[in-house]
Amino acid sequence: SQKIEQNSEALNIQEGKTATLTCNYTNYSPAYLQWYRQDPGRGPVFLLLIRENEKEKRKERLKVTFDTTLKQSLFHITASQPADSATYLCALLYLIYNQGGKLIFGQGTELSVKP
């Protein structure tokens, strides 16, 4: 079965620095790779999606890369702010005939940005 591994340790960085989160997976590459943000006691919120044939995607201060050879995605938050503190989830989306998409989540990485 597919396994997804994210940074197991919480990430603590200083405000203004770039946070880099890692997502590694085994087995077959997904059609899409997504990143979600989750605050304590809340549901995940979609941030970015990248297709398997794309190398990089940007949205404001966020950047995601996708390397299907390494089976890895990197998620960057530049000029980080305390408000960016949250858990970030990597999710692999597989397209299944007649079923739409199936999303498989990693365990998440907790990011803490200190002022």
Place this chain on the structure above:
Amino acid sequence: EAEVAQSPRYKITEKSQAVAFWCDPISGHATLYWYRQILGQGPELLVQFQDESVVDDSQLPKDRFSAERLKGVDSTLKIQPAELGDSAMYLCASSGQGRVQFFGPGTRLTVL
């Protein structure tokens, strides 16, 4: 902005009791998902509906869990009887034509 609604937000029950969670997806979204999230882990899919039909319930413990979406709109997830190991966050999500899932706030279940 349209949101996925869930109720209750919190539920405390004793083991062997029955519990039920309700979800109202974003209007027009044909696909509805129920996930379970244990603290410190990512969400795990329990059941996926396309309109009123179940398309994936391979991870649903069918001896005690059931889910329905009778009119293809809102949905109910039931656990009977609840066990201590069922304590978790139960998340509902919906999606339309795109590849993005929109999640509700979740129901935090505690089984005593």
